[in-house]
Amino acid sequence: MRKTLGRVLLTGALMTTGATAWATSGYEAHPRAEELVKQLVDEGFEADEIRAVLAKAKRQESILEAISRPAERRLTWGEYRKIFVETPRIKQGVAFWNTHEETLKRAEETYGVPAEIIVSIIGVETRYGRIMGRYRVLDALATLGFDYPKRADFFRGELVHFLQLAREEQLDPSEPLGSYAGAMGYGQFIPSSFRHYAVDFDGDGKRDIWTNEVDAIGSVANYFSQHGWKAGEPVRSNVVFNKEADASWFNAGLKPELTLEQWAERGVSTRDGLNLQQPATLMEMTMEDGEHYWFGLHNFYVITRYNHSRLYAMAVYELSQAIKDARGPSATAQES
Template identity: 50%
Template sequence: MMAGCTTQAARQDPVDSADLEAFANTMADRHGMDANAIAALLNDEAVHQQEIIDAISSPAEALPWYRYRRIFLTQDRIEAGLEYWQAHAALLDAVHARYGVPAEIVVAIIGVETRYGRYRGRHRVIDALRTLAFAYPPRADFFRSELEAFLILANEEGIDPREPLGSYAGAMGVPQFISSSYRAYAVDFNNNGRRDLFSEAADIIGSVGHYFAEHGWREAEPIAVPAQVNKSRVDDLLRASLKPTDTVENLIDAGVKPRQSLAFNQPARLLALETDNGTAHWVTLNNFYVITRYNHSPLYAMAVFQLAEAIREAYP
C-alpha cells in the first residue's frame, strides 16, 4: 500500500517526525496496521502545506450572506444542476423512494460541494490531513481522528492513500465526504461490492440520501420560510445554536410572522441573514438543521436550500 516512497526534500516542515511515528504505532496497536509503512507514508510521502493552514483559517462561511450566496446561486450552477438531474433522474427517484430525500436537495448538495463533480479539490487528502493533524493545534484532535479514519478507509476500500484529491479539510469525492463520514454513511447503492464516491453516480447520489436520512431528514416537511419580525423583540429570539430549540408557536407569540402556514408544534429557529437591502429573517426548521449536519454553517444550508429551489423550479 505504501510502496514507491519518494523523499520530499527541503520542505519547511514544522512537524516532529517522532509525533508521526507515535501516531503510526498507535495505528498498529489499534488496528493491526504496519507501523513502519504508515511512518514512511507520513514522513516521506505526505507533504506539509502551509496554504492548507491559511485556507482553513479564513473559510468562505465567514463571509456575509449577500457575498456568500453569489458564489453558489449562479445561473450556470442552476443550469448544470438541471442537467445533472435530467441525466440521473431514475437514480434520484430511487434514492428519494428509499430515503425520503428529494432529488433537488441531493442535486444541490453535489452542486454546492463540487459543481456536480467538476471541482473536487486540488489537495491530496493525505497532505491535508497530515498538515491539519500535526500542525493546526486548534483542531488537531479532530484531524488526527480523520487521518486515522482515512487510513482505515484506504484499507477497507482498496484505495491508495497517496492518490485521492480533495478539499483543504480532507473532504473527498463528488459529495465531499470526510473520511469518518465516508466510512459511516457511504453506501454501495448499485450493489457491486464497493462504495465509490469518486466515479459511481449510484453510490454518490445514494450516499448523500443515506447521510440525510441518518441525520433525521423528514420527508415532505418544509426547510425554511421567510418571515417578518417585531424588531423590538428579534434580538431575544436569535440563538447561537443551529438546532431549532424554539417552536413555531413560540416565535409567532414573539411577533414573528412566517410567510407560510406551519404547524405550531414544529421545532424552529429564527435566522437573520445580511442581504444587499438589509437584514432578512427566516424561520428554519428540522430539515434545515439536517442540512447543517453536512456543513455546520447556516449560510451553507441556506445556499443548498435556495439552489435546490431554483433547480426544482427549472425542472420540467
C-alpha cells in the first residue's frame, strides 16, 4: 500500500508542478522504474543495485530534442553521397587501413568480410573513432526509455541489455559514452548488438569497442558474418533495360525477392556475368546528372542490416571502393 500511495503522490506532484522529479534526482523514482527493476531481478541482479544505478541516470533534454527534431527533407543519392564519399574521409580510411592492416587481414580471413567494407563502416559511423558520441549511455537510454513514449519500450529494452553487458564486461554503467540514442564505440553498436556480436578479437579477455581498434574491427566483421555476408560475392551490379520498366519495380524493398533470371524475364538484365539464380532488388537513385540504376544483391542487403537505409548501404559500398582504390594496387598486392 505504501508503494502504491507513493506513486499516487508522486503523480499528483508532477501534475501540480509540471516538471519531473527525476529530471534532476535520477530515474529510480520514475513510475516505470520498478518494472525494470523487477525484470533485472529476474535476470539475477539485486534490486537495490539497479535502483542505485537508476538514481545516477539523468534526464537529458538535449537528447529528447535531438531525437524529436523534425527530419530534414529527404536527400537525393547525389546529396547523400557527398556527405560520406569525400576526400578527407577517404584519406582517413586509407590511414586507418594502413595502421591496422594485419588486424583487418585477420578479420577478413576469419569472417570473410572484405577489409574495405569494415573500414568503410567505421568511417561512416564515427570517422574512424573521431566522433563516437559524448553522452553517457546510461543517461541516453534512461531518458529515451522513460521519457520518450514513441519508442520507450525499445529503449528500455536496450537499457536492460546495457546493464547486462556492464555486468558481463565488468564496466561501471555510469562511465561508457555514446550517441544520443545509446550507440557505442567505433562501430556504434547499440547494447543488444554489442551483446550479440561484439568480440574479443585481441584475446585480452575484454570486448572493448571504445578504445580498442582490434576489438572494434573484429566486432564489425562478426556483425556482417552473423547477418549472412557471402565472401567473394558482389554487392551491386549495373542494370541494362531491354524494355521500359514499370515504376513500381524500383526501390520496392530492401530485401531482394526476384532472381536476376526473373528480372531478365521482365526485360531488366546485367552485363556483369553473374549467377542468374541469385536474388536482386532494383534500385533507382538520383544524381546531379539524372537517374542511376543498379541491382542491389545479397551483400547489399546485408549492409542494410547495419542501418536499414538504401542510401546508407550505397554510401558504405562506394566509400569502401574509394578507399580501396586510393590505397592502390601495390598495397593490395603486398597483402596477397
